[in-house]
Amino acid sequence: MSLFLRLLFRNKLAGFGAVVLGVIVVLALLTPFLPLHPPNETSTANRYLRPLSDGHLLGTDHLGRDLLSRLLWGTRLSLAVGFAAALIAGLVGAAIGVMAGYFGGRTDNVTMRGIDMLMAFPYILLALAIVAVLGPGLMNALIAVAVVNIPFFARNIRGVTVGIAHREFIDAARLAGMGHTRILLTEVVPNIVPVVVIAMSTTIGWMILETAGLSFLGLGSQPPQADLGSMLGEARSALITSPHTSIVPGVMILLIVMSVNLLGDGIRDALDPRLRSGALARPMAATRVDRAQVPPAKGDALLDIDALETQFQVGRRTYKAVNKVSLELKPGECLGLIGESGSGKSVTALSVMGLVASPPGVITGGAVRLEGQDLIGAPYELLRSLRGRRVAYIFQDPLSTLHPLYRIGDQLIEAIRVHDPVSRAAAHKRAVKLLEDVRIPNPAARINAFPHELSGGMRQRVGIAMALANDPDIIIADEPTTALDVTVQAQILALLDELRQRRGLAILFITHDFGVVGQLCDRVAVMYGGRIVETGPTQAVLDAPAHPYTRRLIACVPELGGGRRILAAIPGLPPAVDQLPEGCAFAPRCDKAQDACRRGEVTLDGTTRKVRCLFPEVAP
Amino acid sequence: MTLALKTTDLARTFDIGKRLIGPPRGQVHAVHPVSLEVAQGETLGIVGESGCGKSTLARMLVGLLPPSAGTIEIEGRALDRADPAAFGRLIQYVFQDPVSSLNPRKTIRQIMETPLRRLYGMRGRALDARIAELFDAVNLRPEFLDRYPHEFSGGQAQRIGIARALAASPRILILDEPVSALDVSVQAQVLNLLADLKAEFNLTYLFISHDLAVVEAVSDRIAVLYFGSVVETGPAEKVFASPRHPYTKLLADSAPVVGKPLGGASHGELPDPLNPPPGCAFASRCPRASDLCRAEVPALRRIEGDQFAACHHPREP
Numbered sequence: 001m002s003l004f005l006r007l008l009f010r011n012k013l014a015g016f017g018a019v020v021l022g023v024i025v026v027l028a029l030l031t032p033f034l035p036l037h038p039p040n041e042t043s044t045a046n047r048y049l050r051p052l053s054d055g056h057l058l059g060t061d062h063l064g065r066d067l068l069s070r071l072l073w074g075t076r077l078s079l080a081v082g083f084a085a086a087l088i089a090g091l092v093g094a095a096i097g098v099m100a101g102y103f104g105g106r107t108d109n110v111t112m113r114g115i116d117m118l119m120a121f122p123y124i125l126l127a128l129a130i131v132a133v134l135g136p137g138l139m140n141a142l143i144a145v146a147v148v149n150i151p152f153f154a155r156n157i158r159g160v161t162v163g164i165a166h167r168e169f170i171d172a173a174r175l176a177g178m179g180h181t182r183i184l185l186t187e188v189v190p191n192i193v194p195v196v197v198i199a200m201s202t203t204i205g206w207m208i209l210e211t212a213g214l215s216f217l218g219l220g221s222q223p224p225q226a227d228l229g230s231m232l233g234e235a236r237s238a239l240i241t242s243p244h245t246s247i248v249p250g251v252m253i254l255l256i257v258m259s260v261n262l263l264g265d266g267i268r269d270a271l272d273p274r275l276r277s278g279a280l281a282r283p284m285a286a287t288r289v290d291r292a293q294v295p296p297a298k299g300d301a302l303l304d305i306d307a308l309e310t311q312f313q314v315g316r317r318t319y320k321a322v323n324k325v326s327l328e329l330k331p332g333e334c335l336g337l338i339g340e341s342g343s344g345k346s347v348t349a350l351s352v353m354g355l356v357a358s359p360p361g362v363i364t365g366g367a368v369r370l371e372g373q374d375l376i377g378a379p380y381e382l383l384r385s386l387r388g389r390r391v392a393y394i395f396q397d398p399l400s401t402l403h404p405l406y407r408i409g410d411q412l413i414e415a416i417r418v419h420d421p422v423s424r425a426a427a428h429k430r431a432v433k434l435l436e437d438v439r440i441p442n443p444a445a446r447i448n449a450f451p452h453e454l455s456g457g458m459r460q461r462v463g464i465a466m467a468l469a470n471d472p473d474i475i476i477a478d479e480p481t482t483a484l485d486v487t488v489q490a491q492i493l494a495l496l497d498e499l500r501q502r503r504g505l506a507i508l509f510i511t512h513d514f515g516v517v518g519q520l521c522d523r524v525a526v527m528y529g530g531r532i533v534e535t536g537p538t539q540a541v542l543d544a545p546a547h548p549y550t551r552r553l554i555a556c557v558p559e560l561g562g563g564r565r566i567l568a569a570i571p572g573l574p575p576a577v578d579q580l581p582e583g584c585a586f587a588p589r590c591d592k593a594q595d596a597c598r599r600g601e602v603t604l605d606g607t608t609r610k611v612r613c614l615f616p617e618v619a620p
Numbered sequence: 621m622t623l624a625l626k627t628t629d630l631a632r633t634f635d636i637g638k639r640l641i642g643p644p645r646g647q648v649h650a651v652h653p654v655s656l657e658v659a660q661g662e663t664l665g666i667v668g669e670s671g672c673g674k675s676t677l678a679r680m681l682v683g684l685l686p687p688s689a690g691t692i693e694i695e696g697r698a699l700d701r702a703d704p705a706a707f708g709r710l711i712q713y714v715f716q717d718p719v720s721s722l723n724p725r726k727t728i729r730q731i732m733e734t735p736l737r738r739l740y741g742m743r744g745r746a747l748d749a750r751i752a753e754l755f756d757a758v759n760l761r762p763e764f765l766d767r768y769p770h771e772f773s774g775g776q777a778q779r780i781g782i783a784r785a786l787a788a789s790p791r792i793l794i795l796d797e798p799v800s801a802l803d804v805s806v807q808a809q810v811l812n813l814l815a816d817l818k819a820e821f822n823l824t825y826l827f828i829s830h831d832l833a834v835v836e837a838v839s840d841r842i843a844v845l846y847f848g849s850v851v852e853t854g855p856a857e858k859v860f861a862s863p864r865h866p867y868t869k870l871l872a873d874s875a876p877v878v879g880k881p882l883g884g885a886s887h888g889e890l891p892d893p894l895n896p897p898p899g900c901a902f903a904s905r906c907p908r909a910s911d912l913c914r915a916e917v918p919a920l921r922r923i924e925g926d927q928f929a930a931c932h933h934p935r936e937p
């Protein structure tokens with residue numbers, strides 16, 4: 001709760017809205033106890049008194065009634081009606097949405113068609129029609145506004161419910177013996193409450209406005225009862241001669257709607273889990289760089305990652321996702337980067353081209369040199385011209401690079417023409433050739449397909465074709481086959497290997513699968529807790545791992561052909577990178593750990609084979 | 621040998637492009653008639669690629685999805701209606717995504733209580749004692765009970781999922797890719813735990829996975845699924861070592877193994893489920909395909925010993 005309030009008030013405008021609305025609500029609540037004139041007391045002698053006249057702070061209206069009193073009573077009524085309408089619309093709409101979304105099928109089909117039909121009418125027309133049927137009156141206006149807003153809630157909530165109804169915990173609840181009613185009440189509803197609150201807080205302002213609109217037309221509150229809309233309506237005839245009679249309720253409506261909407265937006269932002277994680281700020285074009293010194297250039301590798309440090313600064317915590325990582329890639333070489341989830345593989349890869357989101361990501365040290373040129377802190381224009389042309393990425397989920405609404409051909413052509421100003425026809429020809437290169441059958445026809453029309457394996461081929469579009473020197477592939485089936489994985493790996501031989505591509509291949517590394521990579525680097533713990537030629541490392549972690553990780557992986565057996569496990573969990581232990585990060589899980597391992601930094605030692613361990617299994 | 625689970629011609633079709641009125645636009649046979657027998661205390665591994673019907677089959681077995689045809693028998697008793705509560709005491713499910721299978725707004729205690737209350741009407745001290753016992757069985761600390769799911773790592777969440785499934789005291793556990801979402805080092809912890817639990821509670825497992833090596837390591841027998849049909853079954857040590865069905869052979873060759881060259885076929889995909897081929901579904905990718913294969917669907921038959929394959933021209937070992 002306090003977190004919610006802190007988030008809410010981080011947004012200054014929302015805070016302002018909350019204060020204004022708070023004052024108005026308090027005034028409305030206190031109205032019966034304030035020393036005011038009765039709101040409906042007429043006095044023809046005092047018609048159209050100006051504001052600040054004796055006894056009438058805001059003046060009087062055409063019947064000599066006190067405007068301040070009418071304003072406060074009117075505000076009270078308008079707020080009450082607006083909230084009630086929002087509550088009714090929210091509850092009824094949510095109930096419809098939950099039912100339709102949870103039961104799906106025919107129930108869903110029929111209700112949603114009905115909702116669509118309601119939505120097809122213009123908003124105010126529908127409200128007018130409802131009031132015309134029910135007759136004028138504040139209660140009926142309330143009903144009309146509520147009904148008009150139900151479809152909005154029903155649609156929203158249905159969408160959210162469909163997402164929840166397909167989650168596995170619903171199935172689990174059914175298997176635990178729960179009936180539908182109980183599941184709806186205890187499993188589904190608690191998960192949609194935030195959504196309902198968000199939707200209400202963002203629409204309540206409009207509902208107040210709509211009720212005022214109906215009253216303004218004389219269809220809502222009936223004289224002499226005051227609400228803000230009817231006050232405006234009655235003041236219409238004296239707009240020129242006594243403008244204050246219109247301005248007073250007008251300003252109040254403005255204040256209410258504005259403060260409600262500002263507050264509503266604030267609530268939405270504070271409840272939205274995505275915005276909650278601190279992503280309110282717009283991400284920067286390239287990762288922020290904040291390094292004390294640049295390590296001197298050395299060697300002549302194609303890509304030289306040198307003592308790279310990337311951190312995430314979230315609140316008071318610092319996650320050392322990448323901690324002094326050094327890697328080298330020569331032309332035509334395939335380097336495997338292997339490690340468990342959270343070990344920093346992806347962040348290493350994304351740091352190369354400044355693709356880590358900032359905030360919260362910061363590169364705090366080291367260098368990444370592409371043929372000697374440092375990319376860390378390079379101007380955005382340079383990075384952009386190199387992305388795709390010299391260094392291309394392939395991600396685990398090809399849908400993250402393919403736009404779902406454009407044909408794959410258009411996206412390929414676009415990718416080609418970003419770096420190479422050729423004609424569309426020439427680019428088209430190259431796109432077909434690319435699809436052929438990645439072994440997509442019938443490329444001339446497939447080029448017109450949308451991403452969702454392709455299978456996962458096909459999409460990943462398109463992802464590779466995109467990466468190849470500008471003939472890069474380096475491909476960084478982040479678990480490109482993890483989401484694929486074994487037979488498709490084998491196809492993709494064979495394709496990458498062939499492209500490497502044919503085009504002399506250098507590949508940085510990120511994976512958690514030793515089998516894949518063994519088949520594809522010349523060298524391998526093992527990561528643990530943001531650091532490289534072992535590197536060397538693949539065969540040597542796999543045959544005789546030097547780091548205890550590498551050895552035991554390999555032992556965990558069952559190999560096909562071993563038959564039924566008990567698998568070796570590593571007890572415990574990988575460390576959290578915001579609280580790394582002193583000394584060796586593997587020490588809490590290592591069966592060879594000594595006191596020396598828990599003191600001071602363990603360095604990465606060796607020449608072709610390097611290992612970060614005081615008591616390695618074999619001499620590096 | 622007593623049978624824990626028996627299915628007879630269990631099948632499921634889905635309507636595609638449903639309309640408000642009138643027949644659907646098409647039908648997909650997600651699971652073709654499948655007849656399986658699983659002995660008491662056995663682990664049957666089920667492998668196959670995504671979309672081959674593994675999860676549909678599993679969901680029918682626990683009553684989450686009504687079958688279009690066929691029957692399910694558990695320990696000789698037929699289960700004729702898709703009612704998860706009736707199935708729940710006999711057969712339970714462990715889900716692939718451990719975190720998504722726990723309601724984010726409930727504490728672990730509330731999650732654990734549900735099956736005990738609903739299926740066994742347990743209350744009060746007996747309830748607490750049973751939960752403590754279950755947590756002990758999956759090596760979790762009791763103080764976890766009052767936390768919320770997001771506070772757990774994948775491996776811990778999966779243990780909670782297993783404990784919840786065990787709470788129903790089932791005879792059979794369906795493990796649907798139970799370790800795919802876990803890290804390698806944690807995966808082995810969970811697999812070993814499952815082996816211990818099986819011995820302790822005398823359970824029968826159906827272990828579904830796309831990871832051939834894992835399936836081979838934990839199963840007694842393996843069934844290979846392709847395009848909704850069982851194409852091969854046999855003892856775990858034989859199925860991948862000497863596959864009889866060409867598809868099993870392709871799977872085995874595709875699995876990445878250190879020191880083995882990159883293998884598998886260079887192309888080929890599952891057929892279009894809306895427009896299935898007339899004969900063997902694997903014919904377009906099969907090196908041994910003949911005219912007979914393209915005309916007639918092969919039936920599952922005994923090839924040798926207890927190895928069965930659905931193929932007109934099975935491989936020699």
Ligand SMILES: Nc1ncnc2c1ncn2[C@@H]1O[C@H](COP(=O)(O)OP(=O)(O)OP(=O)(O)O)[C@@H](O)[C@H]1O
Binds near residue numbers: 320339340345576
């Ligand atoms: N946007 C972010 N904000 C805060 N921390 C982050 C962010 N992205 C990554 N991290 C942290 O950085 C560390 C390294 O993450 P990274 O994604 O590189 O791991 P990985 O090795 O690629 O794992 P996986 O195998 O799951 O892909 C993790 O501890 C992660 O929690």
Ligand code: SF4
Binds near residue numbers: 586587591593597
């Ligand atoms: S340094 Fe010590 S604790 Fe770390 S891996 Fe080596 S032996 Fe184990």
Ligand code: SF4
Binds near residue numbers: 904906913914931932
């Ligand atoms: S039936 Fe024919 S096409 Fe099908 S797998 Fe056997 S040999 Fe191949």
Ligand SMILES: [Mg+2]
Binds near residue numbers: 345
């Ligand atoms: Mg990653």
